[in-house]
Amino acid sequence: MSWTLHWLEAEGDLAPWHEKISVQICEAEAAVASIVGPQAIDVLIAYRHSGPVIPELGLCGFAYSPSMFMIACNPANPNFDNSVSDGAFKRQVVHEVHHCLRYAGPGYGRTLGEAIVSEGLAGRFVEHVLGTPPELWEKAVDPALIMEHLPDRDTVWSTTYDHSEWFFGTKTLPRWLGYTMGYEVVGKWIRNVGHLDAMVWINTPADSILAAVEVVPRCQDDRPKQT
Template identity: 45%
Template sequence: MRLRRPSEPPPWHLHLLRTGGDMADHVGPVRLAAEAARAAIHRIVPCPALDLLLRRAGPEATLPDLGLAAVALEPRLMALNGDPSARAFGRSLHDGALVRVLVHEAHHCLRMAGPGYGRTLGEALVSEGLAGAFVSAALGTVPEPWEDAVGEATLLRHWPAPDILAAPCDHGRWFAGTGDLPLWIGYALGYRIASRWAMLTRPKGRDWTEVSARAVIETAALA
């Protein structure tokens, strides 16, 4: 049995779900991406052991531009949906997209173990924005298309008032484009808020996962 060095993060455990269709042919690239994500996270904040469920899914449960999607279920549990029939799926396994997705969702898991994802719009914006900014910090990457989906004028026009930030989050309206707001406006706002906070505070370690939504919003408002 190989002993883990003290500086190494605990392992992530991959569980292959088969009832929705076999994903065994894709286990190798997923393991490599998970290792890269785990190492990148651990360079900034202690990365706990996680269980990662790998399951086959259709386009309704994946991002069309990636052919995959992940979701944080609990502080130590993530699920990764893959659609091998999607044109982008194979590319996403190898071009870094899967690593970015895993780092993003793992940040949600870490935050669930601390202050939580949150229920209000402000808390959701901060949780999504912090996860996106954390990916950029950990991997040196640019914002995802949904985090850079609208221009400055649109962001300013839709900047929520304090009472709206404190209200329960309508996730579909703010993040999925199901209502009257521009598609992905919530991701773009969140990334802008979290990026401003990071620029001003230079977070280290658990600052990335344990800062309160209120502190992030108040700091970003000063920028």
């Protein structure tokens, strides 16, 4: 196996779920490898009795580098068992693997626009690899509301944007706005481009995608210089 599984259980025992989790990780690895080939990745599965998880799933993913990601699990959450059984866990794994692959190329990004595109690409990658419908956070906001909150050019290229506000609705913006916006933006780009090979899925720069769908009518050279 190109992926190496590590159990992080200092906070609690995940043994009752080892088999189901291992199966979903193996299935995710095979599905991803069929698209991009085998990858060497460390997969951390962590018991978490405190700290954030997606309440509707009882778990949450975090990508750290081109070769490592973590799925945090809270078995006390009433939705966790279903997530391990119904494929939600596998979808989270594939989502985080796309982030890892993108880290090896253009990266997740420091700006709002780059984050929107990275999350949209990861979501559409899951759809492509597994043939699954959008997640809750990818269909959380009505299209009219998305247009109402479409960021201006300066905000799109801002490196000081509030990630929690745009993606988790911690202040005034709708919860999961950034995820839904990214899913829709990348979906439009895919429809315009047509067939995509593996490297296009992973390495297309955010500004190219945003310009192609006319979200931001500004070329790469016009972006604020990062210092």
